[in-house]
Amino acid sequence: MRKLLVINPNTSASVSALLQTHVQAAAGLHVQVRTVTARFGAPYISDEASYAVAAHATLDTWAAALAGVDEAPDAVLIGCFGDPGLLALRESSPVPVTGLAEAAFTEAARHGRFAIVTGGERWGPMLQRLAQALGHAPSLAGIHTVAPTGAQLAADPAAARTLLTQACRDAVRQLGAQAVILGGAGLAGMAAALQPGVSVPLIDSVLAGAHWALRSHAPPSRRSKPGFDVPWDKLSPELTALGLQP
Structure with missing residues (x-):
């Protein structure tokens, strides 16, 4: 069964529930959809400041979702119409990444x-x-x-x-x-x-995001596993673990 990780970059659980329902319905029973919610940031992204924080939250949520998971997702969908953190996450992920x-x-x-x-x-x-x-x-x-x-x-x-x-x-x-x-x-x-x-x-x-992510036609990643090309200082343990170690 294919696995799709959906990241809600805001802190609203109701938005995550809506994403889970509609993306799973679009994906069908042959795909396991897992929606995760940002651990910090704004309940709703509505301006430049909340958008900037949401980009960080997207990376943090992705790193936390991967921690302790036996099987990585086959694709990642950023569940915000604005795609905060899209290019950074795409650079860091070994699987296709898109946003709404x-x-x-x-x-x-x-x-x-x-x-x-x-x-x-x-x-x-x-x-x-x-x-x-x-x-x-x-x-x-x-x-x-x-x-x-x-x-x-x-x-x-x-x-x-x-x-x-x-x-x-x-x-x-x-x-x-x-x-x-x-x-x-x-x-x-x-x-x-x-x-x-x-x-x-x-x-x-949302349906467009689900269909694109499931087709997974993004260019191949240069990475074989998740990671960043810089060390991190004073970020979450999950982000730090994926950064370069001193």
């Missing part, structure tokens, strides 16, 4: 130019920067953020559906998008409910 945003960008780009709809106004420039770094800027028609955060949207699904449906329609009309990504771990499962009201394909970032 990268996977959704890849899937949406198959339809042509795409837009992003997500919660939290500060995510706009952060996602623009990520798309540029991952080479998807030419395909990105634009980013439409709504004021409530993903956590607030998940807490009121009925109001969220109304708000997000209109945001997706606006993205199609105003930006000329040929696909729209509904981004955010807290919005898992909503794209299917909104799709009848939107004229272009809606991409669920």
